[in-house]
Amino acid sequence: MPEILLHRDSEINNLASIMVPALRQETPSNVFIYGKTGTGKTAVTKFVGREIVKKGEETGKKVNFIYINCEVVDTQYRLLQNITNHFISEWAERIPFTGWPTDEVYSKLIKLIDKTGGVAIIVLDEVDKLKGDEALYNLSRINTDLKNAKLSIVGISNDLKFTEFLDPRVKSSLGEENMIFPPYDAGELQDILKQRVGIALKSGVIDNDVVPLCSALAAQEHGDARRALDLLRMSAEIAERAKSPRITKKYVRLAQNKIEIDRVVEVVRTLPTQSKLILLSVILQDEHNKKTATTGAITTGEVYEIYKGLCKKIRMDSLTQRRVADLISELDMLGIITARVISKGRYGRTRDIRVSSSTGDIINILQEDDVFKELASYKIRGQTRLI
DNA sequence: CTTCCACGGGAACACTGGGGTG
């Protein structure tokens, strides 16, 4: 991770100029930062935060910089608990992760911030993952309860439409300033990659067309720098493992494949058992359809029937169809299957479900789970539904 | 225009892991 962030100078300056009142112990405006994944939002924010804290220490002004990722800390209670614990050094006095009423955590937080004094900057990364806007509302009005200290909030989101569905009060108080991080274009991505190549690789081991290819591929995916870097790293790793003296375009293609497969493997492996069962049901029905030369579409009803069969076989309680429908859309969002809602007119509404990657691989991963060993030979008995 | 089936939102509930108090 290099010290210098390329092509983000204007963003850094912008954010710094918004934050700089903190060094005069005044409240900086609350900021909303938008931008697709891998456009440097987090890196820029953390960088500016570090700088401000450093400057603050030099000049004797107290600035607290708190970074929280809302994908991990996604409820009102845990958010308040997390922030509060930032101000507590003693392990014994930390707030437990469950048990207290929320408003008690809230008032403890206020007391602590006031005692600490100075300016606190709270960064909420991936704010859109935060459940319910009550948490944001409470945070935004916290300043009115503070006497000694100031607090400002930086919200980071990759969803441009996020604020549209927000409580208008929260929207106005949090969105005092807005920043949009544009995606990197292919040229900028090349610069970033070259910078890393210089640090990480011996000179002359990389073909000239590798960096442009990685950049181009990542630029297609809305200019995601992280993706470009992953691609490069993976290419290098594969080339090394293959004992190739050079990194060539061939390895970039291999890396691209591997990244996709790794993603699916990881997601499937960490799925809860019920979801795994449902996924297996989809695959079984898919194979059944292939054998009987039925057209590709699988419906929720079919999946549910098979799923119930599977549950019975391993003597496990089965969920309701309502819940299964939810789990199917989760699998869809994870990109393991695609499930499109279609209407079959007289025959009602359903989802058109397809498996998106190779079923063989998925079945192999599923079999790692003990529960699935005895299902290896499961066959669909007869037609589950007349078409 | 009807009809039908699953979609999908919301309420209600059970359960978990923790708290405090008498």
Place this chain on the structure above:
DNA sequence: CACCCCAGTGTTCCCGTGGAAG
């Protein structure tokens, strides 16, 4: 120790609804 409080999560129950075939 018994008892009740609290937030959060996963689930079930209930029900209005979309939309094209018939």
